Amino acid sequence: MAETKGRYTTGLHELGDGCFAYLQPDGGWGWSNAGLVVGDGAALLVDTLFDLRLTQRMLEAMSPVTTTAPIATLVNTHANGDHCYGNSLVEQAEIIATSKAAHEMTEVPPALLAGLMKADGDVGELFRSFFGDFEFDGIDVRLPTRTFDGRLDIEVGGRVVELIEVGPAHTAGDALAYVPDSRTIFTGDILFIGGTPIVWAGPLSNWVAACDLMLGLDVDTVVPGHGPVTDKSGVAEVRDYLAFVDEAASARQAAGIDAWEAARDIAREIGANPEFQSWGEAGRIAVNVDTVYRSHDPAHVSANVVEQFRRMAELEA
Numbered sequence: 001m002a003e004t005k006g007r008y009t010t011g012l013h014e015l016g017d018g019c020f021a022y023l024q025p026d027g028g029w030g031w032s033n034a035g036l037v038v039g040d041g042a043a044l045l046v047d048t049l050f051d052l053r054l055t056q057r058m059l060e061a062m063s064p065v066t067t068t069a070p071i072a073t074l075v076n077t078h079a080n081g082d083h084c085y086g087n088s089l090v091e092q093a094e095i096i097a098t099s100k101a102a103h104e105m106t107e108v109p110p111a112l113l114a115g116l117m118k119a120d121g122d123v124g125e126l127f128r129s130f131f132g133d134f135e136f137d138g139i140d141v142r143l144p145t146r147t148f149d150g151r152l153d154i155e156v157g158g159r160v161v162e163l164i165e166v167g168p169a170h171t172a173g174d175a176l177a178y179v180p181d182s183r184t185i186f187t188g189d190i191l192f193i194g195g196t197p198i199v200w201a202g203p204l205s206n207w208v209a210a211c212d213l214m215l216g217l218d219v220d221t222v223v224p225g226h227g228p229v230t231d232k233s234g235v236a237e238v239r240d241y242l243a244f245v246d247e248a249a250s251a252r253q254a255a256g257i258d259a260w261e262a263a264r265d266i267a268r269e270i271g272a273n274p275e276f277q278s279w280g281e282a283g284r285i286a287v288n289v290d291t292v293y294r295s296h297d298p299a300h301v302s303a304n305v306v307e308q309f310r311r312m313a314e315l316e317a
């Protein structure tokens with residue numbers, strides 16, 4: 001089993017069989033993980049980090065390995081900035097993402113976040129409370145140079161990494177990176193461990209199906225997009241949460257209850273549920289309930305992004 005089990009410290013962790021996880025506790029907003037798969041003379045990087053300083057620090061930590069096995073391929077698991085804003089520092093690598101993720105990457109450029117962080121009044125204050133640890137100025141995101149839909153097998157120094165598209169779920173174009181010869185999977189934000197999953201895109205049923213797919217793979221070591229390294233038990237917990245939220249929100253929508261009222265109500269239930277009550281970022285239920293409502297009713301009008309962050313902050317206050 002992975003040596004990171006029960007240990008969760010910042011930096012590069014060797015998982016065995018030429019696989020590494022770069023972890024950033026505590027896994028909250030923007031504190032994402034990345035992965036490295038090392039073959040003979042070449043390596044594959046799974047995701048960059050939220051800003052250039054953090055990504056540079058990670059690449060330096062990887063350099064004892066990547067000096068002899070340079071990063072030939074970078075996979076972005078999805079379009080969120082905490083998984084791709086450092087792309088420009090991985091020079092010369094081919095960058096691969098699903099075509100939906102590649103498209104979505106153009107929609108939230110770092111300059112937009114940089115602007116929100118500097119906004120006057122309570123909007124700036126709100127976004128700084130979520131993302132104040134990161135530096136979004138001066139980032140020019142290198143976009144994917146190769147896209148795929150469905151599945152794609154990548155050869156890296158004589159071994160195979162299987163890319164599996166499972167979105168839309170967390171975002172429009174989520175993918176997993178599975179390394180069969182080491183029974184390891186890098187899940188991107190299809191898994192949050194110790195924190196609450198946030199379903200920006202949905203439907204939740206797609207994400208539950210992604211969990212079922214992972215549970216069916218020959219896998220011992222599971223590296224989430226946020227949180228400590230886990231195994232299939234971590235996948236099952238996320239599946240339980242999503243199934244619970246889908247059912248709880250669907251029932252309230254059928255009863256004609258407003259989405260925000262439903263979210264506050266379900267938040268109270270989660271706070272009393274021993275399986276989920278210790279998870280961070282519990283306020284994400286506001287977005288998750290909204291996504292359930294939208295998936296059943298395309299005419300449902302979601303709260304705008306500022307209001308969504310206000311609601312999440314309020315639920316966690």
Ligand SMILES: [Zn+2]
Pocket residue numbers: 030032080082083189225226
């Ligand atoms: Zn993330």
